[in-house]
Amino acid sequence: MKKSRGNRKKAIFSKSKNEIKYLAIKELHETENYSIKWMCEMLNITRSAYYKWLKREIPKKELEDISLGETVNKYHDKYGGILGYRRMTIFINRNENKDYKYKRIRRIMKILDISSSIRRVRKCCTISNKNDEKAENILNRNFEASRPNEKWTSDVCEFKIPKSDKKLYLSAFIDLYDRSIVxxxxxxxNNNILVFDTFDKAIEANPDAQPLFHSDRGFQYTSPAFKNKLEKQGIQQSMSRVACCLDNAVSEGLWGIFREEMYKLYDIHDEESLISAIxxxxxxxNYHRYQERYDSKSPIEVRFEALKTNIPKFYPIPINKRIEKYKANLAMKNPTEITSIG
Known part of the structure; x- marks a missing residue:
């Protein structure tokens, strides 16, 4: 994986109010041979206080924070800076067999001046066909599912090949129960064969699946041939409304995560490296991106556990304050648009 880049400020874990001054005196004396007496006078601290700090025994809590800071730095570099404090906590606790709280990891990351990346805006590559028939928006933004293969969503994403005018297209089917890429x-x-092959692979892996299938109004999904494939499998089709990307928010959200994290995790410089990175x-x-909603498990872990029982565990979508605020503002502008965004 590609390491993260950027300068990080020197971490100070001590709670001493003059810690920065003491560190500056120590460093300048050792590297530039500045006078300790003169620096103490300039910084308005006593020499005795400085020497007391210099000979002090570092508290156990501070040593633990220093060690934890090194671990946080290691995970930040290893995963290309894609981990916020919540997922950083999940990854460290799972992989290092620890039980750190979110607040402590957040404090350490703040001291280290590191944070996760912000997602980019995705360029839409949906091409609709006005001549084909459309399906109703049956899903209606209800993105929760009670079991695997109850609801699938799909979309196609475009990637530009570095140092080339060519493009790659990725088609994916997502299970709304565990958010795994089926x-x-x-x-x-970007043609019919791309989506048809994705469908065939999904059914090959899940031969008895009859989920509600939701997508946007791309020409592949509205084609009679694809509708026949759905009907043959006994699958009901659902489609987003015109110009309503939030109707397919899970698939759209996946591409946002995908683009932001993939380019930070892997070195992508040509066609071969792009395909390998995807x-x-x-x-x-699927296997290692642990999620808080799923009790710090990966999508495939959640899926395998659910498939082994007759009554799978239900994982409700956590309340997102930003989405709730958006819905409230939307309701004020247009009361008819109040729907579950999830």
């Missing part, structure tokens, strides 16, 4: 397919063309990131996402 199947995926890469192609140099394959590796999908594996990472």
């Amino acid at each position: 199947s995926w397919q890469i192609s140099y063309q 394959e590796n990131y999908i594996n990472f996402y």
